[in-house]
Amino acid sequence: MNRVFITGNEAVAYGALAAGCNFYAGYPITPSSEIMHLMARELPRRGGVFVQVEDEIAAINALIGASWAGSRAMTATSGPGFSLMQEGLGYAVMTETPLVVVDVMRAGPATGQATKPAQGDLMQARWGRHGDQVLPVLAPSSPQECYDLVIRAFTIAEELRTPVVVLSDEFIGHGREVVELAGEVRIPSRRRPRSAREPPFYSEDPRVPPPMPRLGDGFNVLVTGSTHDGFGYRDTRSFDTHYKLVKRIWDKIWLNRDTIFDYEAVGIDDAIIGFVAYGSTARSVAKSVEILRREGIRAGYIKLKTLWPIDTKPIEVLAERVEAIIVPELSLGQLVFDIERAAKNYTKIYSFNKVGGGEPIYPRELVELARKVLSR
Amino acid sequence: MKKRHFSQKYLRIETLPTLFCPGCFNGVVINALSKALEEEGVASLRGYVFVSGIGCSSWIPSPYILADSLHVLHGRAVAVAMGVKLANPKLEVIVIGGDGDLASIGISHLIHAARRNLDIVVIMVNNLVYGMTRGQQSPTTPRGLETTTTPYGSFEYPIDMCRVLRETNANYVARWTIAHFFQLKDSIREALFRLRRGFRYIEVVAPCTTYVARRLGLKPSSILRDLLKNSKRVEEIRRGDTIGEDSIVVGIFKSEDKPGYIELYQDYSMRARGVQSG
Numbered sequence: 120m121n122r123v124f125i126t127g128n129e130a131v132a133y134g135a136l137a138a139g140c141n142f143y144a145g146y147p148i149t150p151s152s153e154i155m156h157l158m159a160r161e162l163p164r165r166g167g168v169f170v171q172v173e174d175e176i177a178a179i180n181a182l183i184g185a186s187w188a189g190s191r192a193m194t195a196t197s198g199p200g201f202s203l204m205q206e207g208l209g210y211a212v213m214t215e216t217p218l219v220v221v222d223v224m225r226a227g228p229a230t231g232q233a234t235k236p237a238q239g240d241l242m243q244a245r246w247g248r249h250g251d252q253v254l255p256v257l258a259p260s261s262p263q264e265c266y267d268l269v270i271r272a273f274t275i276a277e278e279l280r281t282p283v284v285v286l287s288d289e290f291i292g293h294g295r296e297v298v299e300l301a302g303e304v305r306i307p308s309r310r311r312p313r314s315a316r317e318p319p320f321y322s323e324d325p326r327v328p329p330p331m332p333r334l335g336d337g338f339n340v341l342v343t344g345s346t347h348d349g350f351g352y353r354d355t356r357s358f359d360t361h362y363k364l365v366k367r368i369w370d371k372i373w374l375n376r377d378t379i380f381d382y383e384a385v386g387i388d389d390a391i392i393g394f395v396a397y398g399s400t401a402r403s404v405a406k407s408v409e410i411l412r413r414e415g416i417r418a419g420y421i422k423l424k425t426l427w428p429i430d431t432k433p434i435e436v437l438a439e440r441v442e443a444i445i446v447p448e449l450s451l452g453q454l455v456f457d458i459e460r461a462a463k464n465y466t467k468i469y470s471f472n473k474v475g476g477g478e479p480i481y482p483r484e485l486v487e488l489a490r491k492v493l494s495r
Numbered sequence: 496m497k498k499r500h501f502s503q504k505y506l507r508i509e510t511l512p513t514l515f516c517p518g519c520f521n522g523v524v525i526n527a528l529s530k531a532l533e534e535e536g537v538a539s540l541r542g543y544v545f546v547s548g549i550g551c552s553s554w555i556p557s558p559y560i561l562a563d564s565l566h567v568l569h570g571r572a573v574a575v576a577m578g579v580k581l582a583n584p585k586l587e588v589i590v591i592g593g594d595g596d597l598a599s600i601g602i603s604h605l606i607h608a609a610r611r612n613l614d615i616v617v618i619m620v621n622n623l624v625y626g627m628t629r630g631q632q633s634p635t636t637p638r639g640l641e642t643t644t645t646p647y648g649s650f651e652y653p654i655d656m657c658r659v660l661r662e663t664n665a666n667y668v669a670r671w672t673i674a675h676f677f678q679l680k681d682s683i684r685e686a687l688f689r690l691r692r693g694f695r696y697i698e699v700v701a702p703c704t705t706y707v708a709r710r711l712g713l714k715p716s717s718i719l720r721d722l723l724k725n726s727k728r729v730e731e732i733r734r735g736d737t738i739g740e741d742s743i744v745v746g747i748f749k750s751e752d753k754p755g756y757i758e759l760y761q762d763y764s765m766r767a768r769g770v771q772s773g
């Protein structure tokens with residue numbers, strides 16, 4: 120174990136290196152650039168590839184090529200760049216290409232406030248691409264979690280042959296805390312086919328991805344973002360081929376949500392008021408619950424570490440217990456839709472929204488709201 | 496027994512005949528590439544990776560060529576190729592695509608790859624229009640041509656990618672038409688087997704039979720004659736010469752042997768390692 124005092128962005132880079140990331144392509148953007156700087160320093164001297172490309176579209180597409188050539192590939196960006204990467208992410212979903220994209224969220228839309236934190240990219244991370252697709256989205260709430268969740272992102276990417284998005288934000292990215300570095304971590308290697316007879320794009324059990332051939336290994340692999348059969352041959356006409364393909368890729372993530380979904384629950388067993396949050400906002404929530412408990416108000420919270428696919432069960436359980444759930448977000452409200460859906464009509468849901476100017480959600484604001492809600 | 500055509504060893508036989516329109520010149524490109532490989536004694540394409548975007552010409556490698564191929568997003572072939580080549584420099588990476596794919600939506604990747612002298616070969620099949628999407632104007636559409644988006648005749652100035660790329664750090668830039676079969680084949684040999692490094696760009700002017708030739712009422716044979724008649728050799732052009740808009744400048748615009756991106760990156764990595772030990 121090695122304890123260091125680093126920012127969330129640095130922790131992302133160290134996590135990626137620990138996970139064996141050996142390919143980084145990126146384009147500078149605040150507040151993510153420190154990730155790129157660290158990879159630029161480390162990868163060339165570790166025998167890896169670092170390349171500053173002409174735009175974020177090139178970045179995501181270079182990752183796709185590198186991944187098929189056998190690399191563990193990552194890029195980091197923020198809102199505007201993340202928007203440019205959407206088409207490429209959709210291609211990675213369709214071709215089942217493992218890679219990791221880190222979005223250090225800032226206030227948008229458009230250029231917005233480049234240096235100010237936000238949580239407005241949640242829905243884009245989930246649904247930013249056209250067509251039917253689902254990809255895992257993870258959300259760290261501290262530099263330590265940046266480190267851990269990037270390693271987890273690579274693990275999921277390799278195990279399920281899928282792109283994975285890590286949603287960080289400016290607070291986390293530039294916040295500095297003690298992080299315990301793991302040293303060596305072992306990420307399972309992606310499964311390779313034993314012969315060209317094994318289809319690289321079909322598996323009997325949708326929960327298990329097909330083996331992924333590596334370019335140059337003699338499999339004459341046909342990779343295409345068009346609808347394809349098990350061996351990669353294009354079929355842009357039949358219902359069967361299309362439905363089977365997109366459904367299998369969808370199920371691969373969705374049926375594995377038990378293992379992908381991760382959260383922490385604190386004080387919910389006896390809570391009369393609950394919070395659900397993720398990322399930097401979850402830190403304010405933790406503090407608020409502490410204050411409320413000290414005041415004798417039984418509060419509890421759920422911190423989501425996976426934002427997609429989401430398992431609504433724990434939220435449903437919370438909703439059955441408490442008198443109200445508060446959902447604070449550094450956006451005008453996106454996560455709250457999940458909570459409303461999960462809570463059915465068991466309890467009242469209160470959205471608390473703030474975004475811009477680098478304003479955090481202060482614990483006192485949440486404590487006040489909790490008191491008000493309970494006195495109604 | 497029927498004798499197999501020499502190109503068959505490079506093709507996925509089960510995918511033939513191709514889906515290209517009758518008379519499509521994409522076949523000439525496949526033929527020239529196959530001939531180049533055959534003459535160089537290439538038995539199998541193991542170690543070659545073809546990357547193509549979206550368009551009719553992007554279908555040349557996918558699915559027809561029997562090799563690893565990545566059929567990627569419209570315009571992004573060069574970006575993907577960069578990832579492949581950097582991740583495994585031992586692979587021979589060839590991009591094949593159209594004028595829309597490479598000179599319009601993907602032009603930035605193309606120019607930056609040329610700027611970096613990235614070690615890949617790019618074959619641009621310039622059919623003067625967007626063939627796949629039914630004959631719209633492309634950045635290489637000659638002025639006056641009626642297309643589905645310029646029904647009164649194109650009035651925009653087209654781009655000459657060979658002149659653009661000549662000004663970059665690309666090692667090799669050449670243009671031929673499908674009427675220059677042997678020169679085209681030799682350029683492919685030169686790029687793949689003689690130069691072997693840096694950015695190598697070969698453009699093939701191959702007017703779309705469906706949306707250019709048929710619209711102009713031209714038969715494929717007369718197209719070949721016109722292409723030859725209108726071609727001007729690049730080495731014969733003097734500074735200050737005016738080149739008619741109907742002329743197609745063909746030939747080798749540039750041939751150099753500078754180190755490519757891979758070698759430069761490897762040197763850079765060595766330096767990075769030196770910094771660490773010092």
Ligand SMILES: Cc1ncc(C[n+]2csc(CCOP(=O)(O)OP(=O)(O)O)c2C)c(N)n1
Nearest residue numbers: 549550551552569593594595596625626627
């Ligand atoms: C982002 C995006 N925009 C538009 C298209 C539609 N599209 C498919 S092929 C094509 C043009 C192809 O033209 P070119 O590259 O010249 O190839 P050709 O068919 O002429 O060989 C377009 C615009 C697409 N697939 N993706």
Ligand SMILES: [Mg+2]
Nearest residue numbers: 593594624626
């Ligand atoms: Mg074209």
